[in-house]
Amino acid sequence: MEFFIKQNSERPLLMVEISRDYSSLVHGHFDSDIENALIRFSMKDLSNGSYKILMNTAFLTYKKLNNPDAPDEFYIFYKWYKKDTNKKGRYEGEFHISNHKGEVTLPLKEKLYINII
Numbered sequence: 001m002e003f004f005i006k007q008n009s010e011r012p013l014l015m016v017e018i019s020r021d022y023s024s025l026v027h028g029h030f031d032s033d034i035e036n037a038l039i040r041f042s043m044k045d046l047s048n049g050s051y052k053i054l055m056n057t058a059f060l061t062y063k064k065l066n067n068p069d070a071p072d073e074f075y076i077f078y079k080w081y082k083k084d085t086n087k088k089g090r091y092e093g094e095f096h097i098s099n100h101k102g103e104v105t106l107p108l109k110e111k112l113y114i115n116i117i
Contacts, residue, residue, distance in 0.1 A: 001016070001109075001110050001111070001112050001113065002113050002115060003093070003112065003113065003114045003115065004114075004115045004117055005080065005085055005114065005115070005116055005117070006085070006116075006117060007085055007086065007087075007088050007116055007117065008082050008085055008086055009080065009082075009085050010079070010080045010081065010082060010085070011080070013077045013078065013079055013080070014041070014077060014078040014080070014093065014114070015075050015076070015077040015078075016075065016076055016077075016095065016106075016112065017073060017074070017075050018034065018074040018075065018076055018106070034060065034074055034097070034099075035060065036099055036100075037060070037097045037098060037099040038097070038098040038099070039057070039058040039059065039060055039076055039095060039096070039097055039098075040055040040056060040057060040058055040095070040096045040098075041053060041055075041056050041057075041058040041078040041093065041094070041095055041096075042054050042055055042056075042093070042094050042096065043084070043091045043092070043093045043094075043114055044091060044092045044093075044094075045087075045089055045091055046089070046090045046091060046092055046113075047089055047090070052084065052087070052091060053084055055096065056078070056084075058076055058077065058078045058095055059076070059077055059078075059079070060074060060075070060076055060077075061074075061075050061077060062074045062075065063075070076095050076097075076106065078093075078095075085116050087116065088116050088117060089115075089116055090113060090114070090115055090116075091113070091114040091115075091116070092111060092112065092113060092114070093112040093113070093114050094106065094112065
């Protein structure tokens with residue numbers, strides 16, 4: 001996944017959907033396990049391997065669907081600070097989720113690349 005943000009910008013938010021079949025974390029109790037989790041975001045500079053952001057707080061939101069038979073959709077998002085985007089470059093991002101079952105790095109369908117332009 002490619003994400004683009006302008007240098008020194010705080011918008012747009014970085015947002016990714018969490019799949020309900022995220023069994024390595026929840027084992028059948030998705031809603032309560034994710035709603036009570038600590039969520040953090042890290043971003044590594046691909047040019048030198050150092051972390052630009054290390055375990056900053058990220059947030060959970062959800063979208064309640066009108067269809068009562070459809071499950072809610074959950075999203076994790078990170079709110080940028082100007083210091084996060086002050087250096088142009090290509091970065092790799094990852095979300096970490098901690099709850100009573102332990103800590104895991106959110107598996108995404110593809111790697112998350114952040115491009116500060």
